[in-house]
Amino acid sequence: xxxxxxxxxxxxxxxxxxxxxxxxVLLMSVAxxxxxxxxAVARSDMQxxxxxxxxxxxxxxxxxxxxxxxxxxxxxxAELNGAAGAATRIWDATALALSDNQAAVTIVSxxxxxxxxxxxxxxxxxxxxxxxxxxxxxxxxxxxxxxIAELGPQPCILSLGTNGSSGISxxxxxxxxxxxxxxxxxxx
Numbered sequence: 001x002x003x004x005x006x007x008x009x010x011x012x013x014x015x016x017x018x019x020x021x022x023x024x025v026l027l028m029s030v031a032x033x034x035x036x037x038x039x040a041v042a043r044s045d046m047q048x049x050x051x052x053x054x055x056x057x058x059x060x061x062x063x064x065x066x067x068x069x070x071x072x073x074x075x076x077x078a079e080l081n082g083a084a085g086a087a088t089r090i091w092d093a094t095a096l097a098l099s100d101n102q103a104a105v106t107i108v109s110x111x112x113x114x115x116x117x118x119x120x121x122x123x124x125x126x127x128x129x130x131x132x133x134x135x136x137x138x139x140x141x142x143x144x145x146x147x148i149a150e151l152g153p154q155p156c157i158l159s160l161g162t163n164g165s166s167g168i169s170x171x172x173x174x175x176x177x178x179x180x181x182x183x184x185x186x187x188x
Contacts, residue, residue, distance in 0.1 A: 028131075028134075028135070031130075031131035031132075031134075032131065032132065034130065034131065035129065035130050035131050035132050038127070038130055039127060039141060039143060042125065042127045042143060043143050043145060045082065046083075046123045046125055046143060046144070046145035047123075047145040047147070048081065049077075049078050049081040049082055049083050049103075049123050049145070050078070050121045050122065050123045050145040050146060050147035051147045051149075052077050052078075052081055053074040053075065053077045053078040053081070053083075053103065053105070053119075053121040053123075053147070054074060054119045054120065054121045054147040054148060054149035055077075055149050056073045056074050056076070056077035057070045057071060057073055057074030057105060057107075057119030057121065057149065058070070058118070058119050058149040058150070058151045059073070060073040060074070061117055061119070061151045062151055067096055067107050067117075068091050068093070068098070070107070070119065071091065071096075071097075071098040071105040071106075071107060071119070072089065072091075072098065074098075074103070074105045074119055074121055075089060075098055075100040075103050075105055078100070078102070078103040078105075078121065078123060079100070079103070083100075083101070083102040083103045083123055083125075084101050084102045084125075085100050085101050085102070085103070086099070086100050086101040096108075102123055102124055102125055103121060103122070103123055104121070104122045104124070105119065105120070105121050106119075106120045106121075106122075107119060107120075108120045108148070110150040110151070110152065111148060111150055112150060112152065113150075113152060116150050116151055116152045116153075117150075117151050118148050118149060118150040118151065119148070119149050119151075120146065120147070120148045121146070121147050121148075122144055122145070122146050123144060123145045124142065124143070124144045125142075125143055125144070126140040126141070126142055126143075127140055127141050127142075127143050128140045129141060152182075153181055153182040155181060155182050155183060155184040156178050156181035156182070156183065157176075157178070157183040157184070158183075158184050158185075159183075159184070159185040168183065168185045
C-alpha cells in the first residue's frame with residue numbers, strides 16, 4: 001500500500017505525460033507558422049516584381065513604344081527582379097497578351113478611365129513546402145501577384161495641399177488651357 005500512496009502523491013509522471021503529448025502539437029504549430037511566414041515573404045517579393053513590371057510596361061507606352069515592346073519591357077523587368085523567364089516569349093496580338101513562364105503581361109483598358117491603356121502583370125510561382133509537406137502530400141503551393149498600371153493624362157499642374165491649405169485656388173474668371181495634360185490637386 002505504501003507504493004500506491006507514493007504514486008498518488010508523485011505528480012512528476014503526469015507532467016511528463018502532458019509535456020510529451022503537447023510537444024508535437026506545439027512544434028507543428030511553430031512549423032506551420034514558419035511556413036506561412038515563408039509564403040508571405042514570397043508573395044511580397046512577387047508583388048514587388050509585378051508592381052515594377054507593370055510600371056515598366058506603362059513607361060514603355062508613355063515613350064510611344066508599341067504594345068508588344070511595352071509588354072516585353074514589363075517581362076524584362078519581371079525577369080530582372082527574379083521571375084523565371086522562358087527561352088522564347090509568346091505574344092498574342094489579338095489578346096494583347098505576352099506569356100513568359102512565370103510572368104503574364106496583358107494590355108487592358110484602364111481602371112479609372114476605360115479609354116486609357118493599362119498594363120496588367122500576373123506573376124505566378126510554385127513555392128515549395130518546407131514543413132507542411134509532412135502533413136500533406138503536396139510539395140508546393142501556387143502563389144500569384146497581380147499589378148495593374150494605367151497610363152492616363154500626365155499632369156501639367158500638380159498641387160499638393162498641406163495642413164488644410166486649399167491646393168489650387170483662383171478668383172475672378174480664370175481660364176486655364178491644359179493641352180494634352182491635366183491638373184491634379186489632392187484637396188477635396
